[in-house]
Amino acid sequence: MAAESCKDWVLTVTAQTPTNIAVIKYWGKRDEDLILPINDSISVTLDPHHLCTTTSVAVSPAFTHDRMWLNGKEVSLSGGRYQNCLRELRSRAGDVEGEEKGIKITKKDWEKLHFHIVSYNNFPTAAGLASSAAGLACLVFSLAKLMNVKDDHSRLSAIARQGSGSACRSLYGGFVKWIMGKEQNGSDSIAVQLADEKHWDDLVIIIAVVSSRQKETSSTSGMRETVETSMLIEHRAKEVVPKRIIQMEEAIKNRDFPAFARLTCADSNQFHAVCLDTLPPIFYMNDTSHRIISCVEKWNRFEGTPQVAYTFDAGPNAVLISHNRKAAALLLQRLLFHFPPNSDADLNSYVIGDKTILQDAGIQDMKDIEALAPPPEIKDNIPAQKYRGDVNYFICTRPGRGPVVLTDERRSLINPETGLPK
Ligand code: DP6
Numbered sequence: 001m002a003a004e005s006c007k008d009w010v011l012t013v014t015a016q017t018p019t020n021i022a023v024i025k026y027w028g029k030r031d032e033d034l035i036l037p038i039n040d041s042i043s044v045t046l047d048p049h050h051l052c053t054t055t056s057v058a059v060s061p062a063f064t065h066d067r068m069w070l071n072g073k074e075v076s077l078s079g080g081r082y083q084n085c086l087r088e089l090r091s092r093a094g095d096v097e098g099e100e101k102g103i104k105i106t107k108k109d110w111e112k113l114h115f116h117i118v119s120y121n122n123f124p125t126a127a128g129l130a131s132s133a134a135g136l137a138c139l140v141f142s143l144a145k146l147m148n149v150k151d152d153h154s155r156l157s158a159i160a161r162q163g164s165g166s167a168c169r170s171l172y173g174g175f176v177k178w179i180m181g182k183e184q185n186g187s188d189s190i191a192v193q194l195a196d197e198k199h200w201d202d203l204v205i206i207i208a209v210v211s212s213r214q215k216e217t218s219s220t221s222g223m224r225e226t227v228e229t230s231m232l233i234e235h236r237a238k239e240v241v242p243k244r245i246i247q248m249e250e251a252i253k254n255r256d257f258p259a260f261a262r263l264t265c266a267d268s269n270q271f272h273a274v275c276l277d278t279l280p281p282i283f284y285m286n287d288t289s290h291r292i293i294s295c296v297e298k299w300n301r302f303e304g305t306p307q308v309a310y311t312f313d314a315g316p317n318a319v320l321i322s323h324n325r326k327a328a329a330l331l332l333q334r335l336l337f338h339f340p341p342n343s344d345a346d347l348n349s350y351v352i353g354d355k356t357i358l359q360d361a362g363i364q365d366m367k368d369i370e371a372l373a374p375p376p377e378i379k380d381n382i383p384a385q386k387y388r389g390d391v392n393y394f395i396c397t398r399p400g401r402g403p404v405v406l407t408d409e410r411r412s413l414i415n416p417e418t419g420l421p422k
Contacts, residue, residue, distance in 0.1 A: 009101045010419040013146040014056040014412045017138035017403040018048040019129065020169045021205075021319045023264040023311060024248050025271040026178060028227045028237060033080070034186040035165045038227070039241040041178045042248050043169040044321070045197065046205065047400030048122075050353040053134035054406070055119040056413040057142045059105070063114035069421045070119050070135070077117075084162040085140055086115075094148035110147055117143075118413040118421045123395070129207070129317060136163030137170035141403040153402070157191035166219075173197045173402035175252045177245070197399045200255050203321055204328035204357060207395040208335060210288045210316040217282050219314045222275065229279040236274055241267075257323045261306035264321065265296075268311040286316040288339070288390040295338055296320065299331075302377035307331065329360035332394070336363065337372040339391040353396040 026041035066086065068077050077083070093110040097103065105113070117139060123129055140160040144151065151159075153171045161168035161178075168189075169176040174196040181189030217225075226233050244263055251259035275282040285293075293310055300306045307327040311319050320335075322328040332351070341350040347366055351358050363369060406412075415422050 008061045009098065009103050010058050010060040010062075010414075010416050011096070011098050011101070011103055011105075011146065012056055012058040012412055012414050012416060013142050014054065014406045014414075015138055015142035015145060015403055016048055016052050016054045016406055017134050017141055017170050018045045018173065018400050019051045019053070019134040020045045020166065020176065021311060022166065022169070022313070023260070023309075023321075024241060024244050024267050025313075026165050027271055027274060028223050028233055029165070031184075031186065032224070033084075034189075035081075035161050035163075036186050036189050037165060037178065037180045038233075038237040040180050040245045041166075041169070041241075042194070042245060042252075043166070043176050043178075044203075044205070044399050045170065045173045045176060045402060047197075047354075047397045049400070050395055050397040051121075051123050051129065051134070053119055053121050053138040054411070054413065055117060055135075055138040055142045057118075057139075057146050058116045058414045058419050059113050059146060060116075060419050061113065063116060063419060066114050066117075068117040068119070071121060072421075081136075081163050082139075085136070085159055086143075088159045088162065089140065089143050089147055089149060092144075092147075092149045092151055094150055096146075096148045115143065115146075116414060116419050120413060129209070132164040133166040133170045136160050136167035137403065139163065140167070141171065142405075145405055154190045154192060158186065158189060161186070161189060161191075171402060173400055174199060175399070177249070193402075194249060194252055197401055200252065200399065202255075202324040203399055204325055204354075205397045205399070206320045206322065206328060206331060206335065206357070207397070208288075208292055208318040208320065208339070209392045209395065210286065210292075210318065211390055211392050212286055212316045216284065216315055222278070222282050222284075222314060225280075225282070226274055226278045230274050230277040232277045233274050236270055240270065258306050261300070261309035261321070261323075264309035264311050272312065284314050284316065285312055288387065289316045289318055291338065291387060291390075292318040292320070292335070295334055296331075298377045299334060299375065325357065325360055328357050328396070329362075332357055332361040332363070332396070333372055334375050335391070335394065336361070336369045337374065338385070338387060340369050340386060340388050341366070341391075342389040349393060351394045351396065353394075354398065355396070357396040
């Protein structure tokens with residue numbers, strides 16, 4: 001990378017923002033530019049220790065244009081969505097005084113100053129996990145801190161929303177609702193926190209990153225095609241989701257897992273049903289996704305009460321939310337039984353994130369996976385099928401906190417001398 005020396009000062013801020021998984025899905029826009037949805041949605045924020053974006057932003061009079069590097073590669077900021085976020089932030093920026101460097105930036109200066117933005121995900125981008133939500137939320141959050149934007153998280157969520165709809169829900173930890181709003185200018189289409197991550201900290205989340213060769217339809221174009229062609233989407237947005245939102249808020253408030261699981265699974269299934277009702281039909285789930293659903297459904301039915309909820313976004317990966325640690329360990333045993341790793345894999349990279357779930361499941365090495373007995377609910381179907389290699393890896397995690405500023409200079413991704421990525 002060409003070294004550009006900054007004759008003047010460089011001011012930086014670094015922040016970390018989580019990703020989120022919707023349990024009542026956002027699918028369909030009523031305004032494509034402002035990113036206004038056709039229904040409310042609810043999500044769970046995932047623990048940033050396991051899935052998050054870290055972004056450093058810098059401003060300097062020596063920068064000649066806005067630049068961004070994502071996971072080590074320079075990317076263009078010319079897209080309308082980035083430009084909308086930057087314009088909104090510049091219009092809300094405040095005065096900034098940097099203590100040591102004698103920096104003074106007034107509100108008006110922000111119109112002329114340029115940014116360098118360096119962003120990294122702590123999970124593989126290729127995994128197909130929603131990285132845009134954490135990425136856009138982090139960009140807006142870190143720039144807002146740098147520019148001394150005084151707006152609260154809800155107002156910031158309305159800016160992040162214009163980068164990517166689901167990003168607005170990553171401005172909070174725990175359980176979050178994106179209110180669709182009624183205003184044409186989108187001012188009331190914001191995220192609010194329903195409960196923080198400590199409210200329901202028994203929940204354990206296991207993500208199965210499923211192998212897929214299929215080129216997926218992006219959420220943006222997929223939901224546009226659904227709104228244009230599906231007859232079911234209007235019924236979903238107007239009749240089904242409003243009732244589910246009320247029930248889901250109640251389930252979260254009361255930590256009512258059976259209701260939470262029933263609503264989460266039903267809403268994921270209906271989202272994929274409207275995808276199938278799109279012309280041409282959109283298939284996000286694959287055979288492995290369907291097998292995971294059937295494994296969970298069989299087990300839940302066998303127990304008589306739900307142990308695990310499943311939900312799938314615009315791809316084949318399964319997000320499985322278990323009632324508590326015990327249920328998560330039993331779930332992991334079932335998943336490893338049906339989806340053992342290829343013989344050349346190692347356990348440390350096959351199950352990542354919170355490894356204590358692996359210990360709870362009594363799995364110490366690969367031999368323990370091979371020795372797993374079939375779960376009781378499939379005893380009468382012996383020989384049970386195994387699908388070796390159909391899951392790339394599992395991530396064990398939990399509900400987590402919202403965005404934070406990282407004050408430790410060593411965590412910055414920008415060289416304070418050059419203003420370029422470290
Ligand atoms: C299936 O937020 O990625 O994950 O607003 O066009 O950027 P754009 O779409 P995006 O869509 C996410 C859709 C979803 C469901 C959800 O997160 O609610």
